[in-house]
Amino acid sequence: MKFAKMHGLGNDFILLARREVPPDVNQLAVTLCDRHFGIGADGLVFILPSEKADVRMRIFNADGTEAENCGNAIRCVGKYVYDHALLSKSNITVETLAGLKELTLHVEEGRVKSVTVDMGLPILNGREIPTLLEGEMIVNHPLRIGERELSFTAVSMGNPHAVFFVEDLNSFPVEEIGPLIEHHSLFPARTNAEFVTVENRREMTMRVWERGAGQTLACGTGACATLVSGVLNGLVDREAILHLAGGDLLIRWDEESGHLFMTGPAVLVFQGEWEPES
Template identity: 55%
Template sequence: MKFTKMEGLGNDYVYINCFSEKVENPEKLAIAMSDRHFGVGSDGVILIKPSDKADFTMDMYNADGSRSEMCGNGIRCVGKYVYDYGLTDKTSISVETLAGIKYLDFVIKDGKVDMVTVDMGAPILKADQVPVRSDKEQVIDEKITVAGVDYHMTCVSMGNPHAVMFVGDTEHFPLEKAGPLFEHHEVFPNRVNAEFVQVIDRHTVKMRVWERGTGETLACGTGACATAVACVLNGKTDDEVTVKLLGGDLIIRFDRENNKVYMTGPAKVVFDGETDRF
């Protein structure tokens, strides 16, 4: 089986072209290939498939084999893959995901995709649709106590659930301890991706993320989008913000008039490979 390892700001996945490859058990494959000692090493596996609703389908599995609705860094790499590897010659495409159809625009440099802007659609704020258990219609700046520590969370779905907390210092925040406790907290029926955010100024924030089913990753595109929305809703930043992640920067714009979020960032190929092990 042929595969390509790609990364968006260090959020790395193994990509498989299902126009030419057949995957029988994607859950088992994701666990095996994601292993950083006995496999290829990644945050998960993304299958690129045909679609009868869009140009392509993105089918995503986390490192623990669980299925995920969407990944902002992952979908940018899907865009780069289908253009660079000749599956399309269009510089604007649509991709079907479990979170709906997303629209991508490419910036081409030396014949290959350099940057990708993704129309991530409308943020979902209704508590029962995120989902998060609450007696309020929306969870904005709502208190939550985890391991005896009080936080204030804003919950946003970008097709997958996010809880955004503002902290004073992301660098020294105990993410390895707090992350799993948020992910599996009883108020999140489908678990949650947890973002811990430090506001630098009206245009810049720093973010660390604990991703559901994976743990801490170097970047999370949907998490950066949820963070930007939370920043705007809480009056922390302007509508366009640079989100500084461990793997690099994403530019997120929350178009409040049209209720859409746009994400711009890079996508890169790490290497191509072939295996008969999995």
């Protein structure tokens, strides 16, 4: 089984170009993503044929669960299909469980260096995110986790996010609080959790606990959800740089269309062949 190991800001993935997803895909994701006995990654990504778009992406977390979308993974998909000559154009569409996404590939010397993704409209209705809360928007809502009184803003980018603004991100216990939020009863499909410090109206620093993967170095959908949350709370402008543990993403929330646009790198680490017998 030929694969490519890629990452977007350290959020790393195993990419497989296939005709279809194998029946044992959930266990396969667990096996391949294991960092000691497998290839090692935050997720397993399949690049598949599509009847609606240029290609279709399905992504499975390191725990075997399937995600609706992933901003860092979809940039890697864009680079893969162009650099491997599966597609020759720099504007492509990708089918995901969160709908069709349009990608603009920024090519230098015949290789994709960065990708801008139209991430679409944010979902703000409490039930649709989903949460168990009613309301058109869930903004700065209180949430008690253990002895901590926190507040969050809920956004879906096709996958659910709970964004928490904190004063001191460096001392915030992401590894402790993250799983408690992911599995909180308020989120029926579990949730991703972002912990954010606002630097100024054009910059935020973010750490993420991803549903099904744990703490990762970056999350593209989470960065988009964070910008939306910052705007809804009156903290930032509609375009800002998100400083993540693995690097920076530029996020813009277009006022006219309401769509979010994410620009960031995609990197090929290595390619190889996995032997199932191993």
